[in-house]
């Protein structure tokens with residue numbers, strides 16, 4: 372069912388007793404889970420159950436939202452991401468993010484990819500920038516389609532191409548983890564299949580955590596699946612088990628479409 376024929380079980384992200392409040396409202400309730408390197412982990416569950424809030428805890432994007440309070444532990448590569456000494460800019464280098472709606476910068480295709488590596492001083496020499504832009508676009512499966520128009524705006528591409536450009540932009544800084552929040556829900560089926568294939572290739576080098584509303588997609592691409600409901604993580608399992616013999620009634624009801 373999943374394409375995972377060579378599971379790795381090295382720990383990438385360790386979350387313990389994670390709580391999150393927006394003002395008085397508790398959106399995440401004591402979440403604990405281990406996310407494994409070089410796997411795809413899918414987060415599923417009804418709208419509003421806390422999937423995006425959870426993803427934002429991993430790169431501290433919630434810090435940007437007023438009246439948020441977070442308690443608990445998030446460790447990435449053995450380091451507490453909320454430790455006072457962790458610099459957010461450095462953290463965002465370690466954790467790439469891809470959103471539902473492709474959001475290229477209002478810059479050329481080339482500069483969309485080159486911007487972050489230059490900012491983080493990963494490359495500066497012109498030849499190195501050029502090589503990194505090419506390799507990132509190749510890894511995102513976009514190079515052949517854009518190599519002759521690198522100086523056109525990123526926004527001139529189709530939706531599916533823009534999403535691959537955003538993936539190229541994310542991997543250009545060689546993050547440890549890539550977060551994807553419903554990366555294909557605005558795309559047509561062919562672009563969706565292209566992105567799914569890409570994710571399957573990228574997991575050899577990156578740890579991918581993705582949110583999806585598409586059960587078939589989770590079943591196709593994820594090695595592990597976590598089911599969230601009303602701010603709690605109800606079940607976390609290898610994808611095959613989750614979709615064949617879920618251990619909880621709530622997960623079973625959701626997966627079989629009885630609600631959600």
Ligand SMILES: Nc1ncnc2c1ncn2[C@@H]1O[C@H](COP(=O)(O)OP(=O)(O)O)[C@@H](O)[C@H]1O
Nearest residue numbers: 393398416417418419420421422423424425436
């Ligand atoms: N910035 C915010 N301020 C207040 N409440 C929020 C904010 N973002 C999300 N929420 C609430 O937190 C809950 C979880 O939201 P979210 O993490 O976006 O869920 P999901 O991604 O699973 O749809 C929802 O009830 C939502 O309304």
Ligand SMILES: [Mg+2]
Nearest residue numbers: 422423424552
């Ligand atoms: Mg969401």
